[in-house]
Amino acid sequence: MLVDVIMPKMGESIMDGRILKWLKQPGESIGRDESLLEISTDKVDTEVPVADGGVVIELLFQEGDVANVGDVIARIETDAANAKVKAGGEQKAESKTETKTSSNGESPKAEVKQEKEEKKSEIPAAEKKSEEPNTKSGNGAGFYSPLVMNIASKEGISMSVLSSIKGTGICGRIRKQDVLAFVEDKKSGKVQAKPEAKPDVKPEAKTEAAKPQKQQAEITQKKPAEHKAPEIQKSPELTSLYNIPGVEVIAMDNLQAKMAEHMVRSVHTSPHVAAIAECDMSAVDKARKEMSEEFLKREGFKLTYMPFICEAVVKALKDFPLVNASVDGTNILVKKFINLGIAVAMDKGGLIVPVIKDADTKSLIGIARDLNDLAKRARMKKLTLDEIQEGTFTITNYGIFGNIIGTPIINQPQVAILGTGAITKRPVVVETSQGDAIVIKPIMYLTLSFDHRLVDGALGGRFVMKIVEYLENYTQ
Numbered sequence: 001m002l003v004d005v006i007m008p009k010m011g012e013s014i015m016d017g018r019i020l021k022w023l024k025q026p027g028e029s030i031g032r033d034e035s036l037l038e039i040s041t042d043k044v045d046t047e048v049p050v051a052d053g054g055v056v057i058e059l060l061f062q063e064g065d066v067a068n069v070g071d072v073i074a075r076i077e078t079d080a081a082n083a084k085v086k087a088g089g090e091q092k093a094e095s096k097t098e099t100k101t102s103s104n105g106e107s108p109k110a111e112v113k114q115e116k117e118e119k120k121s122e123i124p125a126a127e128k129k130s131e132e133p134n135t136k137s138g139n140g141a142g143f144y145s146p147l148v149m150n151i152a153s154k155e156g157i158s159m160s161v162l163s164s165i166k167g168t169g170i171c172g173r174i175r176k177q178d179v180l181a182f183v184e185d186k187k188s189g190k191v192q193a194k195p196e197a198k199p200d201v202k203p204e205a206k207t208e209a210a211k212p213q214k215q216q217a218e219i220t221q222k223k224p225a226e227h228k229a230p231e232i233q234k235s236p237e238l239t240s241l242y243n244i245p246g247v248e249v250i251a252m253d254n255l256q257a258k259m260a261e262h263m264v265r266s267v268h269t270s271p272h273v274a275a276i277a278e279c280d281m282s283a284v285d286k287a288r289k290e291m292s293e294e295f296l297k298r299e300g301f302k303l304t305y306m307p308f309i310c311e312a313v314v315k316a317l318k319d320f321p322l323v324n325a326s327v328d329g330t331n332i333l334v335k336k337f338i339n340l341g342i343a344v345a346m347d348k349g350g351l352i353v354p355v356i357k358d359a360d361t362k363s364l365i366g367i368a369r370d371l372n373d374l375a376k377r378a379r380m381k382k383l384t385l386d387e388i389q390e391g392t393f394t395i396t397n398y399g400i401f402g403n404i405i406g407t408p409i410i411n412q413p414q415v416a417i418l419g420t421g422a423i424t425k426r427p428v429v430v431e432t433s434q435g436d437a438i439v440i441k442p443i444m445y446l447t448l449s450f451d452h453r454l455v456d457g458a459l460g461g462r463f464v465m466k467i468v469e470y471l472e473n474y475t476q
Helices: 109-120 146-155 160-166 176-188 203-208 212-216 234-243 256-271 282-299 306-319 364-379 457-472
Strands: 002-006 014-022 036-042 046-049 054-059 066-068 072-077 272-280 325-328 331-334 340-342 393-396 418-421 426-430 433-451
Touching: 036 072, 146 176, 272 457, 282 306, 282 364, 282 433, 282 457, 306 364, 306 393, 306 418, 306 457, 331 457, 340 364, 418 457, 433 457
Parallel strands: 340 393, 393 418
Antiparallel strands: 002 072, 014 036, 014 066, 036 046, 054 072, 272 433, 325 331, 418 433, 426 433
16 A cells, blocks of 8 residues: 655644655665654754655655645555655656665565564564653753664663764764664674763752852842854845845845744734733742752752743633633634743744643642753754644743843734743832831743733733732742
8 A cells, every 4th residue: 555654744833844864765665653754844853753664665855855744755655565666756657667676686575574573673562662761861862762762671771871872863863773783882892881870969059058148149140141143144146136235135044934934924813912010029039049959959950930930820821711722713722731832042043932731730840840851952953843832821031131021922823922021139119017118129020912812901911910929929
């Protein structure tokens, strides 16, 4: 049976992808769930596996071509005996040639049989799950396919050793061939098994407790995160084409073009309205400082304000479920789950929005772990497809650059997005039993941009103030 391989959907706002590399060529056999090609989008680079094994018959796109979601990009014959192979990249029927033997003189049917026998020896019976089910390394090294994890489990390769193997896939991703080569080298004595490293507490964790004064002054002394400006790709041919004196013309890269398209579509779709609220972060700041030392020793990374904000947003979304919805024509789709998207600034410019799935089921510590892991791998472009889609509400933290107020654009098809400003110490008037007084407090401005088709001013205003209420009255 001839099976079409379809260009997969990479996310809610991604409609195409660039084919970086074909991992199989026409006439070669491919196993079920084995990767056929590598694809790049403006958000992720990933390998695409096939659902059915067989013989690759035809590749309909060249490396470097852009394919739209839903396009047929290749064809596979599941019955090797009937395989008729076309030349790679050609779409014309005239180019069909029947391949009776492979390059090593064996028939495709024999190759498929051999491939199945190899897989049978590589994967445990009944396709049991690996004892180490996580496909992400603890240090953010990247994504491991189920096949790689199964081989590693069978051969007794730990995650720390697996992460040390040099990968030949995109961005150094480890493929089946890399693990098998490592196993062979290990058996022949070419490599020595490295002892599994024990996580050590960072030096700063030891000095954190010894410097309480520095910790108390962290809010005012903390500098905005450094963010390198994207490199400008000069286009002299475009400049000469426009021929405007004193003006240099620069072509947008793929990421910039996609961002522009998404932002214009969002503004065109949703009538944006913004509500801004002031929030006293004293309670959160106190709790964070009390937890920081123990948290750093246990988790290996610092506890920031963002997990507290995420937790408050989740509680507010439960109180106002219409904000956790989307609009489809005249219908309202209210989501019964909460998937928080967190906008992450890329080192070379642009944004990506990884998603914390089922955030309403996670504790503060669980949210903090997911935030740290997703943000780290987002900047390395090593997120999986599932980790950048199905968000129901988004938070963007422009305060990391020192900005106090902003008006973010909604991430479609969501109906609202929360912007968080920098936390700065400000004089605030408070009421006391002896009268009004001016005190210094850590203040943060929250901006909620919302879709006025569904969220009116009353709902938007109450929702953002509910977040403020949860943050100002935070208790451990």
